[in-house]
Amino acid sequence: MCFEGAHVIEASISAVPGLIVSFVILAVLVAVPTALVAKARKKPWPLRTALAACLAGIFAVTLLPGDAGLESWQCDTGMPTHVFTSASSLLNIALFAPGAVLAVLLFRRPVTVAAAFGALSGAVELAQSVGHLGRSCSVTDLAANATGAVLGSAAGAVWLYRRRQSPAEPVRDLVWGVSLAAVAVLAVGGVFQSRIDSVDVVAMDDRMRDLAESAAQADEWIATAAKGVFGSGTEMRGTATKKDGSRLKITAETNRGTISGTWPQKTLESARSSNARGDEGSLSEKEVAAAAERFARTWFPRNVAGSDRRIRSIGDGPTRAYTVVYRRYTDKVMMPVRLDLTITTTGRVIGFSARTVDDPALPRVTIDEAKAKTLAEDATGLPADSTSLLAQQVKGEWRPVWWVGSGKQDIAIDAATGERIAGEG
Template sequence: MIQASISAVPGLIVSFLILAALVAAPTALVAKARSKPWPLRTALAVYLVGIAAVTLLPGDAGLESWQCDTGMPTRLFTSVSSLLNIALFAPGALLAVFLFRRPVTVAAAFGALSGALELAQSAGHLGRSCSVTDLAANATGALLGSSAGALWIYLRRQSPGKPLRDLAWGMSLGALAVLAVGGVFESRIDRVDIVARDDQKRALAETAVQADEWITAAARGVFGSDTQVRQTATATASVTEPDEGGCRLRITATTNHGTISGSWPAKTLESARSSDVRADEGSLGAREVAAAAARLAREWFPQHAAGSVQRVRPVGHGPTTVYRVTYRRYAHGVLMPMRLDLTLTGTGRVLGFAAETVADPVLPPVTVDEAEAKALAQGAAGAPGEFRRALLLARQVRGVWRPVWLVGDGSGGRASGRDVAVDAVTGERIAGEISGAATPTAATGGPPSSR
């Protein structure tokens, strides 16, 4: 509050001095006329003016009218702003205890004053910020100041003013203030959690540094130890799985050997592409490339490699052959949605990869076999033709994971417009878009048992 006020309210000190002069003189004159000690009363009046100036003078910051930051005050004793707010209210409460010698009532009164000021900041078009954290800090300051005043009374062996009445009045005033302020907050205030928003920004800043370190290590692991990261870019990624929680970053690194991207803090690599896509002349065969891909997968794609089937497909002939290495996982003969596709040269150099990290879904048992699926697809197509290819895979149908037969003519070993999707549990044809698995190719193949 104090930090924001100094920067947000032009002429705060000048305004305070003018208001203090306007209040101090009448307070001193009234005290003298009533034969009361005037210095302490004047000091308390001036201090209250200071609190009002800091909290209520119009500024150029703050939330919208009738909004309040209701985030929990998690850094009440570590935040500079909160400590300044505590310091704002503690001296005023101490002066009031010196004057009235009723510490409980003073603590309740200053707590109620804090609630009233925060509500005024929220209700008025003052350009100020209502905050539960400020309210808690102010109330803490009032409690500390009142406690210090009570200790001072005890050490000086002065009797407090009617302690039982002080206790009754203080508890009643405190309860009334809590009910009144809480009622207004509950019925009228639009809650905004700026504390959580600031914590998220701070966490993102901290995690971005860690993400940079991780993607740098991954780039060197994929492209080689001489890889130098030239630039990294981060973006907030949407959370798609209900158990992921929190915020994810998608980070992309541009290096002297290519680009690589992944997700943080899950530490899952998503794609990479070498800047040099020419095939190297190498002596490694399919078996050696498969072993090199397996080492890479175990280190950087353990969730893809575990329980998966590796297949290697050479592209081209001779020493410039390029190898496509795929990882697929099957559960009860159903192709799971995760995928990992690696492209390596005959020297073992990685030209690129594409990975999709999806947890294996829990599926209902399959009741429709391949022959039935082909017959159902033929009937659904309503046209002559031979459906030679059938692949059983997990797909999302209207947001729910299902085992699906994807039946087609097998032209080119790739999904085509004539493919028919059949629910492997009900036998019903699935119309429209389905999602959740990689497009099948000839390299995907079937489960190990169908080789």
């Protein structure tokens, strides 16, 4: 009976080196003296010996050092969906049920036995949490252990009933059992509440699984984007994924260059061709601008909508390239959305840099350009020679900001209040 459910116990053998040998040794050390003492006292020894062997099995499986587990004074409080049908839960039920059956047959006190084995379960989980055993304290295991204790005690009580053997002193058994259960719940619960750190391993596993699935989808998306940007014949050489808050930043290396973006937003951030030299193409500046517009509207529709476009050449001669810049303005304030493209006279995109964000709501601008220059000159004692008005995050809040340059020092001034922004420049 003690080895009922052995096929489930096999699942834990690989996680605890030397489990079978340790169990045999421990069982012999406990069972043999138990049998000898019982015989010396002229007591029935088979049930006592079997119960001792079952307890040895419980301690061997639950307390022998392993190669897994949480940190000391931590316990997994996550509850899996199939809490009583997982292999681990079945193992714990199988561990505690046989011993409870034997204890009921021996002592004929099913309620007290159920409470005692439940208390033993709590002590085991606390020992796993406190000790450096490489084992995991788990509320799920505690529930499964207690279930095994109750089922085993119930099975033992049914066996006694079928054999027409009534429980010994049922009222006293009930009082002792309920009292023991209450004390165990208060003691174990108090230690868990005051000393044990809760860790939801189930939620952590779910997050890791979701992250892995999301990373695989991100790989597929960035591979498609790379082929769309660099053209057919693009081959993936590797990807690197980094978690950034609630999103993933993914960078892909290809045979034609590097490209990066964010998932699941599906926004490209930058790309750089491994061939950054200009092409000897025949497209005019106007035709290059049109090619850049088609590319931008395909891959960056949010950046292009409502934005102004500027184009300038890089170099001269047949291999010159062009930089095409998109900026959006609201009430003359440059919004944070960005798009910079570098494109050749064949229409090949050498690279891009993009920032795709929604236009922030800004307070009204009350400081004009002349006032901003005056404030900057008063602060630095230098004449102002350049200004720009743009949306910028200041201490986590979007503000309209004047950047005023003097050639030696730039001053940032809040365009709504006229206050100098400390730490900027």
